Amino acid sequence: MSAMQDADARLLRAVTALLTQKGVTSADEIAERMRLTDAASPGQGARMVARAWLDPEYRALMLADGTRAAEALGIPMRGAPPLGVLENTADLHHLVVCTLCSCYPRAVLGYPPFWFKSAAYRARAVRDPRGLLADFGTHLADSVRVRVVDSTADYRWMVLPLRPAGTEGWDEARLAAIVREGDMIGTTQVAP
Amino acid sequence: MTFAAGARVRVRDDWPETRGPCHIRTPHYLRGRTGVVVRHLGDFPNPEDLAFARPAERRPLYHVRFAQPPIWHEGHEGDDVQVEIFEHWLEDA
Numbered sequence: 001m002s003a004m005q006d007a008d009a010r011l012l013r014a015v016t017a018l019l020t021q022k023g024v025t026s027a028d029e030i031a032e033r034m035r036l037t038d039a040a041s042p043g044q045g046a047r048m049v050a051r052a053w054l055d056p057e058y059r060a061l062m063l064a065d066g067t068r069a070a071e072a073l074g075i076p077m078r079g080a081p082p083l084g085v086l087e088n089t090a091d092l093h094h095l096v097v098c099t100l101c102s103c104y105p106r107a108v109l110g111y112p113p114f115w116f117k118s119a120a121y122r123a124r125a126v127r128d129p130r131g132l133l134a135d136f137g138t139h140l141a142d143s144v145r146v147r148v149v150d151s152t153a154d155y156r157w158m159v160l161p162l163r164p165a166g167t168e169g170w171d172e173a174r175l176a177a178i179v180r181e182g183d184m185i186g187t188t189q190v191a192p
Numbered sequence: 193m194t195f196a197a198g199a200r201v202r203v204r205d206d207w208p209e210t211r212g213p214c215h216i217r218t219p220h221y222l223r224g225r226t227g228v229v230v231r232h233l234g235d236f237p238n239p240e241d242l243a244f245a246r247p248a249e250r251r252p253l254y255h256v257r258f259a260q261p262p263i264w265h266e267g268h269e270g271d272d273v274q275v276e277i278f279e280h281w282l283e284d285a
Contacts, residue, residue, distance in 0.1 A: 082234065099219050126221065126273060128266040146271040148260070153217045153253055153276035154236040 041110040046179035053163045080107035095186035097125035098151040105156035136187040159186045199229045202285035215243030227258035252279040
């Protein structure tokens, strides 16, 4: 272990001990948060998307209250910011960015991809979303409107993408397996 | 809660960052711009106080939609940007 890592580890132990001693948190709480953080991944959001494609009632719940919809599938949302869900349609495509920092719906999508925090993505998503989408291989017809959602405050946003043609009759697990993180950020569209 | 869905609002053309240390969740590119309230998202502690560990009053937060052009030249007509903005940054337009 390098001197720097050693110093970091000592600092972490000291802060943890102080927070525990003062009753701000507990060792169990820290262990629980680490477990939840490790468990969060795009697979969680993909399960929500697949369920929404198959179940109109669930879809309505998801669009009205993303947090409750996540909890309905057993995804832990305690302590997470409220989740909003943006519905892509045949003539409206959503793209999520956080121009001020890196707000991301971690509870349902896990850690953001590295580029989500880059200055280039954050600047270009609001200024030239169609050019940025083209760089991701997403070419939208001129008839499709683009709505950029700049995540600036207390909500976190995920996209409910369009179900692709050719997936008729697929079950929930098979549908969830084709939904990637970019589809739920809006940089890509689901491909069967 | 002051602004109803559909209300036309202008983001205050104010630049507190020129007056001293601050933490603002209102993007530069929207200062002075006019948009339409989509809906009230809820009330949340004012981040401008929260960031400095000051007592933070809960303030209404709105989703506000802005037409992409004329904000950016690259935008297509019909495209838009939707942003969370606190009530104290909005005025009637």
